Each structure stands twice: as structure tokens, then as C-alpha cells.
Amino acid sequence: MRVCAAPPFPADAPLVAEARWRAHDLLRLARLEPLADEPSWVRDAFARVPFAVVRRAEAAAGFVAAGMRGETRAQRFGTWIDVEDIESSIPPESLLAVEPSAQRAAFSAFVALKALRDDADVLNAFAWGPTGSAGFELATQVPTINEASDLDLLIRMPERCDTTTIQALFEALTRxxxxxxxxxxxxxxxPCGGVALAELAAGKPRVLARASDGARLVADPWQPRWQPS
Known part of the structure; x- marks a missing residue:
């Protein structure tokens, strides 16, 4: 997030791992508690699209770290959601069953998503789905992407994957x-967090893994705990 609100819980409050929601899940909100340091555009964004995106950050019990999206790339705000205000959640993989509107299906990001859905031989073994602007539009049905938008994906890989499969995934995305x-x-x-597929495919000795307690370079992202460098 470009900007982040101060947590609405004490600095010494114990932080917990909330298992009900994971990074990139989209949350439909009944209410968004105003925070003193939020940008002026946040209220309008919430009124227009009452959704937030779960982000990678730890929170105290009863809260979830999430991000609000405005109408421009510069309008991104990290905030904290009271779990009582969450009406429903949408994980990225559920969005594969959602079609864009007929008027917007020709945008490149949606065309690429369709091509990958059709290339089931490679991706079918995994739970995966769109995130970023494409995922946000599919979940909310509010126009979000444009012709220059990237297609961002999340691929869940809880078990170690061989190099051949990693390369096949990367080649499918490249095509x-x-x-x-x-x-x-x-x-x-x-298990260590989110890792760029491009880094794994490049065979780097260490890759950057992003988790709720921070980002670290790791030699083996399938180790469930951080290993000393």
C-alpha cells in the first residue's frame, strides 16, 4: 500500500494469524470504520465499491489488515477492518467462474485470463485465480481495468513443486x-508466503517471500518456518 493507517488497536496488543481470510481475498464490507489519518478519497471509494483486499500484515484479534482501492493507481490505502463489518469474502480462485461483461471481455487482461483457463493442462493441478485490477472488477462488477492493465494471478502451491512444473507454468503465462x-x-x-513465479522459474538460489510478518529472502519457500540466512 502507498499509505497505511495507524492500527486501531494498542501497539502492544498480541498479533494473531487470522485463518478465515488470506492475502488477496476480497472482502465485501457492511461498514468501514473511519480512521483519522485516511485520505479524503477513501469515503467516496467505499460508497462506490464497498470492498477491501486482504493484505499481508499482522493484526490484533478482531481485525484484518486490508487495502482500499480508489479510482487511480495512486489511490491505495492500507487500513484495518473490524471482522464484525465483513459481510462476505471472495478468494481469487472463485473468480475463474465469473465472466467479465460482454462490453469489456476484449480487454487484454481478460483475454489472457480466458486463454489460461483454456490451457487447463498446466494450471488445472492448482487452485489459482486473478487478483489485482482484473480480480477486483470480476468480484465487484465495477469497471476497473483498462487496455494497459496487467493480469495478476495467485497460484496456490502448498506442496513442493518440481522444476519442470514451475517452468511449464512460467511458459504458459509467457504464451x-x-x-x-x-x-x-x-x-x-x-508455506513461506508469496513468491514471484518468475523468480522461481529463474532458478535463483534465494527468492523473496512476502508473508504477514514481512518479506525475506529464503532458500526454500516450502519450509513452513523462516530459516536463518
Whole structure:
């Protein structure tokens, strides 16, 4: 997030891992508690689209770290959601069953998403779905992407995957990008957190894993706990 609100709970409050919602889940909200340091656009954004995106940050019991989206890329705000204000949640993988409106299906990001759904031989083994602007539009049915928008994906990979499969995934995304003109960017969800597919495919000795307690370089993202460097 470009800006983040101060937590509405004490600084010394114990932080908990909330299992009901995961990073990139979209939350439909009944209410958004105003915070003193929120930008002026947040109220309008919430009135227009009452959704927030779960982000990777720890929170005290009864709260979830989430982000609000405005109408421009510069309008991103990290905030804290009271769990009592959550009406429902939408994980990225459930959005594969949602079609964009007929008027917007020709945008490159949606064309690339369709191409990847049709290329089931590679992705069918995983739970995966769109995040970012494409996922937000599919979940909310509010126009969000444009012709220059990337297609962001989340691929859940709780078990260790072999190099051949990693390369096949990367090549499938590359083909979709080449055929549609949309940049396709995938994040692999591992026990250590989110890791860029491109980094895994490149065979780097250590990759950046983003988790709720921060981002770290790790040698093995399938180790459930951080290992000393």
C-alpha cells in the first residue's frame, strides 16, 4: 500500500494469524470504520465499491489488515477492518467462474485470463485465480481495468513443486502474454508466503517471500518456518 493507517488497536496488543481470510481475498464490507489519518478519497471509494483486499500484515484479534482501492493507481490505502463489518469474502480462485461483461471481455487482461483457463493442462493441478485490477472488477462488477492493465494471478502451491512444473507454468503465462499483449504476473503462494513465479522459474538460489510478518529472502519457500540466512 502507498499509505497505511495507524492500527486501531494498542501497539502492544498480541498479533494473531487470522485463518478465515488470506492475502488477496476480497472482502465485501457492511461498514468501514473511519480512521483519522485516511485520505479524503477513501469515503467516496467505499460508497462506490464497498470492498477491501486482504493484505499481508499482522493484526490484533478482531481485525484484518486490508487495502482500499480508489479510482487511480495512486489511490491505495492500507487500513484495518473490524471482522464484525465483513459481510462476505471472495478468494481469487472463485473468480475463474465469473465472466467479465460482454462490453469489456476484449480487454487484454481478460483475454489472457480466458486463454489460461483454456490451457487447463498446466494450471488445472492448482487452485489459482486473478487478483489485482482484473480480480477486483470480476468480484465487484465495477469497471476497473483498462487496455494497459496487467493480469495478476495467485497460484496456490502448498506442496513442493518440481522444476519442470514451475517452468511449464512460467511458459504458459509467457504464451498467454505474447498472444494477448497483456503482461501476466503470477505470485506463487507457498508455506513461506508469496513468491514471484518468475523468480522461481529463474532458478535463483534465494527468492523473496512476502508473508504477514514481512518479506525475506529464503532458500526454500516450502519450509513452513523462516530459516536463518
Amino acid at each position: 498467454a502474454a505474447q498472444h494477448t499483449g497483456a503482461r501476466v504476473d503470477a505470485q506463487i503462494e507457498t
